[in-house]
Amino acid sequence: xxxxxxxxxxxxxxxxxxxxxxxxxxxxxxxxxxxxxxxxxxxxxxxxxxxxxxxxxxxxxxxxxxxxxxxxxxxxxxxxxxxxxxxxxxxxxxxxxxxxxxxxxxxxxxxxxxxxxxxxxxxxxxxxxxxxxxxxxxxxxxxxxxxxxxxxxxxxxxxxxxxxxxxxxxxxxxxxxxxxxxxxxxxxxxxxxxxxxxxxxxxxxxxxxxxxxxxxxxxxxxxxxxxxxxxxxxxxxxxxxxxxxxxxxxxxxxxxxxxxxxxxxxxxxxxxxxxxxxxxxxxxxxxxxxxxxxxx
DNA sequence: CCTTGAACCTGGGCGC
DNA sequence: TGCGCCCAGGTTCAAG
Numbered sequence: 242x243x244x245x246x247x248x249x250x251x252x253x254x255x256x257x258x259x260x261x262x263x264x265x266x267x268x269x270x271x272x273x274x275x276x277x278x279x280x281x282x283x284x285x286x287x288x289x290x291x292x293x294x295x296x297x298x299x300x301x302x303x304x305x306x307x308x309x310x311x312x313x314x315x316x317x318x319x320x321x322x323x324x325x326x327x328x329x330x331x332x333x334x335x336x337x338x339x340x341x342x343x344x345x346x347x348x349x350x351x352x353x354x355x356x357x358x359x360x361x362x363x364x365x366x367x368x369x370x371x372x373x374x375x376x377x378x379x380x381x382x383x384x385x386x387x388x389x390x391x392x393x394x395x396x397x398x399x400x401x402x403x404x405x406x407x408x409x410x411x412x413x414x415x416x417x418x419x420x421x422x423x424x425x426x427x428x429x430x431x432x433x434x435x436x437x438x439x440x441x442x443x444x445x446x447x448x449x450x451x452x453x454x455x456x457x458x459x460x461x462x463x464x465x466x467x468x469x470x471x472x473x474x475x476x477x478x479x480x481x482x483x484x485x486x487x488x489x490x491x492x493x494x495x496x497x498x499x500x501x502x503x504x505x506x507x508x509x510x511x512x513x514x515x516x517x518x519x520x521x522x523x524x525x526x527x528x529x530x531x532x533x534x535x536x537x
Numbered sequence: 538c539c540t541t542g543a544a545c546c547t548g549g550g551c552g553c
Numbered sequence: 554t555g556c557g558c559c560c561a562g563g564t565t566c567a568a569g
Contacts, residue, residue, distance in 0.1 A: 317563055411539085429563085
């Protein structure tokens with residue numbers, strides 16, 4: 242469940258259980274996910290206190306009291322869940338049926354916190370996710386972090402930044418917005434949704450939104466606002482829950498009910514007075530959903 | 538430089 | 554019921 246809003250939702254869900262807690266034991270149940278685990282992975286974390294839970298783009302960053310940082314990426318199917326049944330006040334509502342998935346519980350963090358013990362479990366059927374270790378000082382220079390573009394939250398994302406990167410680009414807007422070196426954290430769903438909001442065709446060349454002297458045109462400013470608002474709304478809704486993925490606290494995000502394009506092929510466009518039909522095309526090997534009638 | 542396609546994995550849905 | 558095919562929220566690497 243992994244675009245930026247989902248990872249941010251995971252971060253918020255894990256924070257109460259993890260921040261300030263001591264990792265007493267780590268069960269690493271296989272040698273690799275997408276990449277091999279770091280050498281002595283469990284040993285390097287056991288006994289450490291979690292100081293901070295952060296996020297950069299789609300990366301979850303778990304900081305420890307010795308300066309170590311665990312970089313966790315959820316790939317396509319990674320998820321975390323918290324089992325706090327050792328605590329006094331157990332919500333108890335997260336005990337949904339996980340039986341068929343348990344064989345994909347690859348890592349279990351056993352935590353001791355101020356309010357009792359908890360297990361944080363990482364589950365990932367397709368194993369496109371991974372965990373790596375670095376340290377706070379080296380984090381910004383880490384190859385996975387170094388080249389990331391701006392966060393689509395906050396002020397870093399603005400039309401001038403996009404104009405710089407879009408100028409002269411023939412690549413379609415869909416591809417340009419998915420490029421993590423320009424904006425970090427957008428994925429297939431939210432790119433489709435932002436383009437619908439901005440009434441822009443995913444097939445339009447990115448460079449067509451930049452003037453000859455490199456300035457953003459009005460519609461690029463509008464696109465910037467749409468990207469920011471779609472991401473903000475999705476975070477607010479707790480992300481999207483597809484294919485029954487759960488959030489860290491066992492609940493479901495509900496932004497999928499707000500989709501205007503994603504997975505709505507042949508359904509009517511929801512724009513007032515448009516009357517068009519959502520179409521599915523394939524761009525760079527991935528589905529794009531859009532309304533050819535109102536997105537130009 | 539750029540764009541495209543395949544690869545990495547498992548599981549769910551659909552047509553036959 | 555079963556099999557084969559297509560599809561899935563991501564990223565990387567090779568080839569043209």
